[in-house]
Amino acid sequence: MPPLAQRNLFHDKVRLSVTLTGIVFSVVLIIVQLGLFLGFTTATSNLIDHSNADLWLTSQNVPYVEQGVAFSERKLYQVRAVPGVADAQKIITRFAQWKRHDGSQESIQVVGINVDDELERPWNLVEGRVEDLKSPDAVILDELYKQKLGVSHVGEVFEIGHYRARVVGFTRGIRSFTTSPYVFTSFKNAQDFTNLREDQTMFILVKLVPGADLQQVRGDILAHVKDVDVLTTAQFSRMTTFYWMFTTGAGVAVLIAAVLGLVVGFVVVAQTIYATTMDHIREYGTLKAMGAPNSYVYRVIMKQAAISAVIGYTLGMVVSILVVHGSEKGGAAILMPPSMAGGMFFLTLAMCVGAALVSINKVTRIDPAMVFKG
């Protein structure tokens, strides 16, 4: 086919620019919003997803990890006695107050772990070692929150809930979904920082013997240990994510913005392709008069839509990559896995082709007799 579609598209550079701007806007907005959504969902369940546990034991009716309720640590020994359990450890996650050197306070989430165990540990350390948490008063936090907490280097001493806290290391990329950064410390320190009694814990992490039946062990723990819920890691992760993303409405807001981006892109592309079609309506009438079937005319229009989609997607991805890269050091991560980038191509194509249907409808109704009107 002679390059009618391409020539018509590139003939009016101003209109093409408008079309591409609309597509780029749409692509970037959708990527950013979906990327934020993904970043948020990752941040909400970070702690749970990075644990090496198979099961989480909580007080009854705990809806998400920030809403833990303290219970007796004696339940740890009951859990360890259940067949199929290879390891079980206590863990605390609880809010506390961090006192900066200037006297102001910031809310933090203290994460108290057994430093000798691997069921839950800080990850992506860029300074210090996890073993340094064995030192008295030792804490590790993420470099993202240095400014917020008034920290500049390892070794600085602060106060958490009237207790001394000494920074021994930094991680990279451990974001908290709430405004309260995670501060990792030993279990004992965490009890002090969060005013828990010595015989209390918030959660118990459980690792199964290889080959053990997950549901069987879960059922056995429930039968042996009273007044608790036992959730798989995936289950607790989902519950926590669902609460923050949908019960609070945060996730719905970003999804709505993503849909808005799609609608805007659709409208802009539909309008500009329609305008281009109307500019060339006589040519389409001539094509039909010459004997072209409707499908031939449709192909010309669809080709314009597809070319616009490819160019717009490419430009949009360049901008999106820059935005994603720029968000890495920010408070909210924008994630763009390859599957999202690939899926976005097909969404862009579908958006442009769908928008072209408005024009398709118009050319279907062309009366070829119009070509005889001077």
Next chain:
Amino acid sequence: MQPAIKVRDLTKKYDEGASGNLALRGIDLDVHSGELLLLMGPSGSGKTTLLSIMGCILTATSGSVRIAGTEVVGLNEKQLPALRLENIGFVFQGFNLFPTLTAAENVELMLDLKGISGSEAKRRAQELLDQVGLSEKYASFPADMSGGQKQRIAIARALAGDPQIILADEPTAALDSHTGKNVMEIMSRLARERGRAVVIVTHDSRVTGFADRIMRIEDGAIAPNEETTAVPPALPAPSLVRPELGLV
């Protein structure tokens, strides 16, 4: 031998119903291969409506229209384009070229509709443009050409499908007399030397000398005193066409 176009008792009414506008009334008409027929008449007489129906672009209200032996009245919208593509080439008053395509690409577009593409389409397009005297204009765009050149591209495009019938609506209206004469010479050769049936709707009295027959239409009917002209004397080979190439 049957006529290329055979019209019997053709009626066309716009806006069906008692108050409808009767554009054509009981038209009978034959057009033979090798003949150049002029349809003349005042504005609104029904010339273009008749041309459109013969071109399978408009449908008749009643009557019969046979194109290359096939009855077209009663065919549906999906069947008519194929018939046009197979049998009819159009030349329009406004040229109706595709402005974003070169001269050669305009002709290749018609060939593409016939299923001919690639190097074969390029070769044929260039041949056709040679035959209408546009050898140096393959890669030129219509905007860079005169009215006469544009009309010759349009003729080359109309011929690309190798149709038996050429229908032209006011092909010389936008041209000066000299250029119009050149275009008519091409149209005349199409009829006489290549056996095509050529029907031209025109107001232009300057072109009557090229016709084998002239029919006047008034108020949707053929005027009673049809004129028939003798075949004009052999035309000198004009500088713009190349009869030695065999087509035009």
